[in-house]
Amino acid sequence: MTTKGFYILKFAVVLATLAATGGPVVADVKTPAPPSDTVLLFQKQGSALVRSLDVNLYGPGSHKHALEITGRGILFKPTDPADHLATPFLDLPFAFGQRRDLLIELALPGKDVKVDNLLIKIQREGFYDLATLTPDPAEAEPGAWSEAVPLPRLASKVRLLIVSANEQPAYIPSRIVIRCETPPFPQGLAWGGGLVALSGCVLVWVSRQHSAKVHRMV
DSSP states (O other): OOHHHHHHHHHHHHHHHHHHHTSOOOTTOOOOOOOOEEEEEEEEEHHHHHHHSEEEOOSSSOOTTSEEEETTEEEEOOSSTTOEEEOOOEEOOOOTTOOOEEEEEEEOOOTTSOOTTEEEEEEETTTEEEEEEOOOGGGOBTTBEEEEEEOOTTOOEEEEEEEEGGGOOEEEOSEEEEEEEEOOOOHHHHHHHHHHHHHHHHHHHHHHHHHHHHHHHO
């Protein structure tokens, strides 16, 4: 291999190393994260919400009126401590292992309706609980109560579980909106991928130059 080819190969190795480590390290450099967009995962209200929920009832007797729409809202009347309502599991957008939040927005009954028994749980795939929310109409903005829940970096699915404490009837939200942050594509990953591609091109060029030289010698 020629001296020129050797230095080109060495340069390619340096580029590949930088790509693998995310680029050169600069100490104490902090840049603000770019704003994240969101993707809508779930949005239902009223009768459409009632139809979309999985109703899981384990107590004896008739379950005909366990979940119904009344003049004051959607009333859930559990029959057993294990009774619960749930959204389907929702696929999260791929995020390259980056941190993101699940954004929950609930339309609660009026402030004159007690929701002390209402518990909202966030579960990931495998039925692991991530958080338990206790919505309070007194803390809600006009028309909605919202909360941001941090997601594990490798979570791929989530769902909302609605339960009532102490088996007491509870008014559930009349509208549920679930969004997920979609962080921008990591700049370091894009930069590193470009360097890897460039390194590959350089290695191919060096290999061809070497093959041509061997062919001429033969």
